[in-house]
Amino acid sequence: MTSFGARVEKALTTFGPLCVGIDPHESLLREWGVDASPDGARFFGLRVVEAAAGTVGIVKPQVAFFERYGSAGFVALEAVLDAARQAGLIVIADAKRGDIGSTMDGYAAAWLEPGSPLESDAVTVSPYLGTGSLRATLTTAIRNDKGAFVLAATSNPEAFALQSAQVVDVEAPDGHTVAERIARDVGVWNASPAFDGSLGPIGLVVGATVDRAAFGLTDAALRGAPILAPGFGAQGAEPGELARLFGPAAPQVIASESRSILSAGPGGIAERIRERAAMYGGDRG
DSSP states (O other): OOOHHHHHHHHHHHHOSEEEEEOOOHHHHHHTTOOSSHHHHHHHHHHHHHHHBTTBSEEEEBTHHHHTTTHHHHHHHHHHHHHHHHTTOEEEEEEEEOOOHHHHHHHHHHHHSTTOTTOOSEEEEOOTTOGGGGHHHHHHHHHTTOEEEEEEEOSSGGGHHHHTOEEEETTEEEEEEHHHHHHHHHHHHTTSGGGTTSOOSEEEEEOTTSOGGGGTOOHHHHTTOOEEEOOBGGGSBOGGGHHHHHGGGGGGEEEEESHHHHTTHHHHHHHHHHHHHHHTTOOOO
């Protein structure tokens, strides 16, 4: 099977950077005229998949909006994940899992093992119990030609104090930020000769609305990693700003949009996706 990084590169080259979020938030379900229920979330998710297939290469279901309905919500999510993968879309499960030991092994098996009911192409993970706590998950991802996106500089303002805090250790006596340390650790995973010349399988989450320099995320720190960038669309960043915001790393960026697209409703979402994709220079499939 082709590596995750290579599949991302192909999707970005073929369709452009737009990634469509699948966020069946209660208010959006009401706007779509469906119940805030597992059935409503399933309908919503499947309609987004149908509209996205062939226009973009990547979708990102937000797990929480399915999980809120318990077991029935997970059944709905399983149907959406399967439909998306069957449609040839790269599926990033936005689950933000982070734990230690066997608990993290369980999360890895749930999201990244072939044949799992929740099988996805990649999952978002939190490194704030130490990036070493993610070792088994990242190993599972690489073994299965899957991916993972590690939170580094997120777009919520509450994160800045922690993610920009200075860390001093024997490996970097001059200090660096928490986000920079995370990026450096991810870079080690992507440094394998197997990924030389292509994107690695382990990515970073870097918000499009943050000042990445303030987090210590230089061009060098981002080299070789797929970048999942929330914040485009309704949160304020515009497609035309992508090159300025990410500089030499711009070709690595997966630009995530949710409400700016989903607010078009079931009848208008396909056209909205085409419009937004074209603004990034996408829709080349």
